Amino acid sequence: MSAQDWQTNFDAAKKIAAEKQLPIILVFQGSDWCAPCIKLDREVWSTDAFKSFAKDHYVMLQADFPRKKKNSLSEKQEMENKVLAEKYNKQGIFPFVVVLDKNGKVLGETGYKKITSGQYIEHLNSFLK
Numbered sequence: 403m404s405a406q407d408w409q410t411n412f413d414a415a416k417k418i419a420a421e422k423q424l425p426i427i428l429v430f431q432g433s434d435w436c437a438p439c440i441k442l443d444r445e446v447w448s449t450d451a452f453k454s455f456a457k458d459h460y461v462m463l464q465a466d467f468p469r470k471k472k473n474s475l476s477e478k479q480e481m482e483n484k485v486l487a488e489k490y491n492k493q494g495i496f497p498f499v500v501v502l503d504k505n506g507k508v509l510g511e512t513g514y515k516k517i518t519s520g521q522y523i524e525h526l527n528s529f530l531k
Contacts, residue, residue: 407457408464410479412486412506415463419504425530426506427456428463430491430498435469438514439497449519460526467496501529 409415419426429447431439446452447462456462465483468474475483490500490508501510510529515522 408462410464410466411482412463415461416504416506419461419502422461423504424459424461425504425509426463426502427460427526428465428486428490428500428502430465430467430487430496430500432467432469432496434473436496442497442499442514445516446519446522452519452523455523465491499526501526 409418415426415428418424429442431443433439433443465486466475467483467487474480487494490502491498495513497514499512500508501512503509510526512525512529515525517525
């Protein structure tokens with residue numbers, strides 16, 4: 403699953419999750435200013451091991467909050483991300499990873515951990531039991 407396979411729309415993610423009976427992994431990140439977010443991306447999300455597992459097991463949903471002008475999102479996307487944050491990330495934690503069922507119910511929450519992508523998959527899966 404490459405970066406372009408990340409969903410950015412919650413309704414679209416829920417639709418795919420319902421069709422495929424998969425959980426949604428919602429990731430709040432600051433892609434251009436949050437060091438642990440960038441590490442999490444590099445050490446977990448961008449690894450081949452994670453991508454190949456996630457492709458069949460999760461619907462990946464990204465809520466990015468970039469600060470640099472060149473990375474700014476569309477107004478619509480910004481609003482969608484804010485709505486998601488109000489619902490699932492009230493503390494404004496970055497990175498913040500929320501494991502949701504196909505209906506958007508929270509199953510677990512986590513963040514950056516200094517573990518391998520394989521261990522991170524096990525960690526995410528522990529919320530699904």
